[in-house]
Amino acid sequence: MKVTDIVPGSPCWTQLGTTDPEAAQRFYGGLFGWTAETDPNPEAGGYTIFSLNGSPCAAVAPLMNPQQPVAWLISFATPDADEAAAVAQKAGARLWMGPMDVMGAGRWAMLSDPTGAAFGLWQAKEFNGFAVVDEPGAFGWIDGSTRDVPGAVKFYKDTFxxxxxxxxxxxxxxLGGNMFGGLMNMGEMFPPEMPAHWNPYFVAADVDATVAKARELGGEVVHAAEDVQMENGPRIAVLRDPQGGVFGVFKPARMS
Known part of the structure; x- marks a missing residue:
């Protein structure tokens, strides 16, 4: 589905910070059919936009520092990044970077919620974010893992x-009656040193075939494909790319 308008407070972009952007381009290109275009401006630091059939759908960039883990970052839309950052901090968030102008594209900040999950804020100028969602190969869901679900729920209600x-x-x-994510408690399956986090889920026409393709491309299966046992539940799987970036894939029941 082509995106023409992104509701403030909803996911508007996701980007992968990784140790090997070129390898990531090969992996995700092979898995989802994404094409990659790296910004030639030296100030962009190798930032690369992924597109699905010509529509921007995600990005990849080198890690900002060597201690940073390989991970996907979710950004939420806002008409005013400075005001949103202030509201988030008042609600208990920690500000890590920004707010700052990203050339003419927009204004961005990175924070972590009170439970430790990192997220971004994006105030669009020349670049809105997702131009396609909710179709095979495109973004479709955010999945939060935290050790304090009630605390996380309160924070995001207060902030967005x-x-x-x-x-x-x-x-x-x-927002607006449209579900776009969920939160789960981090139980014993998660190492105690792992922080709370958000992961993007991308739509797959065939989850099992996507899992097999990810393995073929050097990825790992974190959570095997299964049907979610709920009314109109999707089929999902969680994967890890060769550099360690974790993401999910799912097929909504309505696609069956």
Missing amino acids: GWQVWPSDDYPMVG
Whole structure:
């Protein structure tokens, strides 16, 4: 689905910070059919936009510092990055970078919520973010893992006005009646040193075939493909790229 308008407070972009951007381009290009275009401006630091059939869908960049883990970062849309950063900090977030102008593209900040999950804020100028979502190869969902689900829910409600569909196991979140993510508790399956985090999920026409292709390209399976046991539940899998970036793939029930 082509994106013409992104609701403030909703996911508007995702980018991978990695040790080997060129290898990431090969992996995700082979997995999702993404094409890559690296910004030639030296100030961009090798920032590369992925596109799906000509529409921007994600990005990859070198790590900002050697201690930074390989990971996907989710950014949320805002009409005013400075004001949104101030609201987030008042609600308990920690500011790591910015807000700063990204050439003429927009204004950006990186924070972590009170439970430790990193996220970005994006105030669009020349670049809006996702130009395609909710179709095979494109972004479609955010999945949060935290050791304090109630605390995370309160933070995002206070900061972005998110709606919450309550659940003991996996409260789902969204805006304007449109769900775009969920939060789960980090149990014993997660190492104690692993921080809270958000992961993007990309739509797959065939989850099992995508898992097999990821293995073929050198990726790993973190969570094997399975059907979510709920009404209209999707089929999902969680994968790790060859450099360590974790992401999910899913096929909505409505695509069956």
